[in-house]
Amino acid sequence: MTVRTRFAPSPTGFLHIGGARTALFSWAYARKHAGQFILRIEDTDVARSTPEAVQAILDGMSWLGLDWDEGPFYQMQRMDRYKDVISKLLNEGKAYYCYSTKEELETLREQQMAEGKKPRYDGRWRPEAGKELPVVPTEIPPVIRFKNPLSGNVVWDDLVKGQISISNEELDDLIIARADGTPTYNFCVVVDDWEMGITQVIRGDDHVNNTPRQINLLHALGAKIPQYAHLSMILGDDGQKLSKRHGAVSVMQYDEDGYLPEAVLNYLARLGWSHGDDEIFSTEQFCQWFDLDHITPSAAQFNTEKLNWLNAHYIKQADLTSLAKDIIKRLALKGVEVDEQIDIQAVIALYRDRANTLNQLADSIAYFYQTPELDQAALEKHITPEIVPVMQGLFQQLESLEWTVENLHVAIEHAVVSNGLKFPKVAMPLRVMVTGGAQSPSIDAVMALLGKDKVLERMQTFIA
C-alpha cells in the first residue's frame, strides 16, 4: 500500500517551528516511501481562521521547500460531505441530538472537578434501550454527539510512543456538530483522514488524547484505522513551552533573521530524530534516512546556538552568486547601496567564515560601502601618537602602489621592518583606520578589495 501522509494545520496563525517540524517529518516520510504528502487546511473554526494565516503557512512551507502532492484542501469546502456522514451516523443510531446548554455543562464540569473526577459529559441525552429521555426543549438548538462505546479499551501501537491504551470509560460522547450545524475538529479529521486514505497520521502529541475518540469514530464508520505517530513538543530555548505569547515565532522570522532554509531544516531534523552520530546532512539525505523508529518520545528544547553553528556551516558551503544576491538585498534593507566597483563575491568569500547569520554577514561587510563606525576603544588602543608618523610613511608608499594583495603586504612589511616594529604594531592601527574596528580578515586582503581611493581617504582622516 502506498504511503499517504498529511499536514493539517489550522490557519489561526503563522507556521511556527513545531508545526514546521511536524510538516517536515510527514513530508519526509512520504518522500522516503515514494508516497504522497497531502496538505489540508483545518479551518472549521470560522471565528479564528484567516486567509492571512493560510498564506503565512503556505509561505513557510515553500520557504522550507516542503511541497505537497495533493491539496491544499480546505475543510470548509467539504461541509456537504461531513453533513452526509453525520446524517448517516444519526440514521444508524450512532449519534444523537443533545440539548444540554453550555451553562448546564459548565456546572456539570465544575461539580465533577470538585468531586475529584475527570470532567465529562454524563450522557443525559444519550438514547438507550428502556431509558426515558428528558423532554425536548423547543428553544434550544441541539448539538450532535457521537455514541462512544461505554466499555472496553482503545489500544493502538503508536509509532513513536509504543502501545497506548485508554479506557472508554475515560471518554465521553464527543460533540461532532455544533448547534449551528458545523462539524467539529475531531469529526472532520476522521472523515478526511479516512476519505483521503491517510496511512500514517504524524502529528503533535497534544493529539494523543484525541486518538481514541477518533479511532472509535473510524470504527463506527467502518473505516480502516491508520497508523499514528505522535511527536513530542519542542520547548523554547529557555525550556519553557512555546506559545503565542512566549517564544513561538514564525519560520519566516528565521528567514528575516538571516538563517538559510537548509540550516533550519537540518536543525529541525535533528530535533527529536537521529541517524547515529550524523549531524550535518542534506535534505535529500534526510529523506533517504528518515524513519519513525528513531524519533525520541520525549520533548526537545530548542537551541539557537546549535542552529547558529549549522547556519554558519551552510553559509560557508553556499553558492557565492546566490549568497551575494541575498546579501545585497539585506544591505539594501539597511539602506546600504553596494558599489559595483567592489567585487562583492570576493568580499563575501573573505567574510563568510565568520558569520552565523546572513544578517551578521551583511553587517560585517557594510563598511565596504559606507564610512565605518569607529570603535573608540580600538582607536585609543592602536592609533597612538607614536604610530602616526609610521602610518604617514606608509600612506606615501601606498599612493604610488600598484594595488594588489602581494604589493600591499610588501608595503606593510616594509613599514614594519624599517621602523623596527612587530607586524601587529602596524597592521592594527591600519585595520582601525580602514575598517573602523580591531577585527577583520587579513588587512592586506581587505585593502585590496576596498580599493586604493577608499583606503587612502580613510587613512587620511587619521594622519592629516
Next chain:
RNA sequence: GUCCCCAUCGUCUAGAGGCCUAGGACACCUCCCUUUCACGGAGGCGACCGGGGUUCGAAUCCCCGUGGGGACGCCA
C-alpha cells in the same frame, strides 16, 4: 483532581541485556595555527532521576516513588 505520556552531559542526542571505565554534536575551557577577530586543528570539563526487583550481567526489562509535560472545549 482524573487520565495519558515522558525521564542519558547545560542543550540536541547514540544506546534495542554484555561492544559502556556510556559515544557524537552544540556550548564552555586549554593549547596549536595566526596580522587582530574569526575559521580550522588537537585536547579537556561534563550525564544514565531515586529505590526495589528480574538476570551470571541492566543506561537498556518489570514495579514503586519523584520530577516534568500533555489532555480533560459547541479550539484545532
